[in-house]
Amino acid sequence: MLYQLHEFQKALLQPMSSWARAASQAFIDGSNPASKVPGSDRLAASYELLYRLGKDYKKPEFGIRSVTAHGHEVAIHERIVIAKPFCNLIRFKRFSDDVETIKNLKEDPAVLVVAPMSGHHATLLRDTVRTLLQDHKVYITDWIDARLVPVEDGEFGLDDYVHYVQEFIRTIGAKDLHVISVCQPTVPTLGAISLMASAGEATPASMIMMGGPIDARKSPTAVNNLADQKSYEWFKSHVIYNVPPNYPGAGRKVYPGFLQHTGFIAMNPQNHLQSHWDFFQNLVRGDEQDAESHIRFYDEYNAVLDLDSKFYLDTIKTVFQDYSLPNGTWEVAGELVKPQDIKKTALLTIEGELDDISGSGQTRSAHALCAGIPKDSKDHYEVACAGHYGIFAGRRWREKVYPKIKTFIREHQNTKKTATRTAKSA
Incomplete structure (x- = not known):
């Protein structure tokens, strides 16, 4: 009602x-x-x-028409690589008429940005994408508003999120891919790559995790406390509603975007x-x-989207109540998630000093979980005076965070290619 x-x-x-x-x-x-x-x-x-x-407020456009790359202005064409019921994998294809620029563009590393499914559209990462496009081939997950997905397309849970990320990584090609997850998707992204490593599949060259609740027990914020203080049944009975008849997803059970928006406003009303x-x-x-x-x-x-109820409730229970990932008990489709099996993917974690959504240490805890990654392939960066949004948008993102990410990607991109050349020579 x-x-x-x-x-x-x-x-x-x-x-x-x-x-x-x-x-x-x-x-x-x-x-x-x-x-x-x-x-x-x-x-x-x-x-x-x-x-x-x-x-x-309708879903905004990315609206990125051109960027400066390798000293030249290059045109950007946004296109859908994979269309799935709950998500489109989008590539921002770069074009140039300059022969040398085209050569440089082809040699740039590929980056998959896993955008959060937490109430806002992927366009919230517009600044992130625009900056990355200067030096990278960029893909992003563009999650679809659940009220627009017909009931016949079934439910979408946390396991499905993990499988979507795996499919996108395989489609782009894991070998030279660098995966950047922002906030909420740090958990399913780590789950996806862990399962791929356990199965003996190729894993990305690096994974960069920014401001996410890998271990929500550390420095709990207001978001964590709410999820911990209320029972699973409370969330199921108080914040889940049916989509009204005037939308394609009529009858689908969702966590409405307007409730999430109200929660965001209530955190900092002043x-x-x-x-x-x-x-x-x-x-x-x-x-x-x-x-x-x-x-x-x-x-x-103010542009928000609805979340499928299964995904929302799965996340509440798995991430914020049972802490299944840090406890080593998380299973995806019956398979245990084991981050320690990741050995060939470099890890960079990034946190904002003043982050009031994902507290200090929550993202950094990925280092202890990924015990199989060599120490020289791990790094952590705390952004001084930055809040949650400051680590992926705005001046601090462009001047402090992005240079760190760019350097990390180049170091581990070159390491992988050098190792391959050395193996071939041997």
């Missing part, structure tokens, strides 16, 4: 939001007499803020209130650059 009430409220707000948008435009249109009214700038700002608070107040003030002052920055952020932040 809550989902239906949310849809009803959204439908009620749409006319008001559209009217507020029209009113805002009227008060800033120089040819309109309304713009001459005293205080019209404040009225326009008020209506614009009202419009943005009430509008419906910060969001201040941000909206600053936006209002910027509009009044005519500070278009800062106002546009606010709009870009909240267009992304």
Whole structure:
């Protein structure tokens, strides 16, 4: 019933939001007499803020048309490599007319970015992708809103997530691939690569894990505490709802994106209130650059997707209540996940000093679990003064984190190729 009430409220707000948008435009249109009214700038700002608070936020586009790579501007074409019911594997193909640039592009390492399925779209990693494209061939998992997936396509659980990641790695080719997992997917990605190693399959050249709950017992945050304090049955009965009839996934049981969004806001309500107040003030002052920055952020932040109930509940139990991965008890489709079997994949873990979603030490715990990886193939980096989003977006990501990742990938890319050449010579 809550989902239906949310849809009803959204439908009620749409006319008001559209009217507020029209009113805002009227008060800033120089040819309109309304713009001459005293205080019209404040009225326009008020209506614009009202419009943005009430509008419906759709999934944004990546919108990456070009980047600078190897000293030249190269065109970017976004295309789907694999289309599955709950996820599309997307490649950002780079093109150039310069012969030398084309040669350099071909020699760049391939990177698979495993985006989080935690309420936001993969476009939240736009800055991550754009930066990586300067020096890498980039693929990303683009998870599909569960309310858009028909019931006939079945459920999607944590095991399915692991199998999707494995399929994507095999499709791209594990040999020279570097896998970057951001936040939530650090666990299923480590599970996927562990199982591949246990089966004797080729594993990626490196895995880079950023701000994820490998061991959620360490430095528990508000997110961890909520999952730990409530029972599995509580989550099943209080936050799972059926998708309404007006969506393709009608009848599917989901954890609604609007609940996750409410949770995000509730973690830092004062910060969001201040941000909206600053936006209002910027509009009044005519500070278009800062106002546009606010709009870009909240267009992304407010666009949320639903999660299939099985995946959500599996994650709550496996990751945040049973701690199955660090306890060595996690099984995927009946197979025990053994990170210690990984021996040929380098490991880099990254944490933000001020991360309030994945606490200090949660990601770093992967080092102890991956006991089979040689010490000289492991590294850890703590980003000073960075929160959760700062490790994969913004200035700190571009100036501090990315150079570390780029160097790590190049070191282990070259190590693998050198080892191969040496073996062939022998």
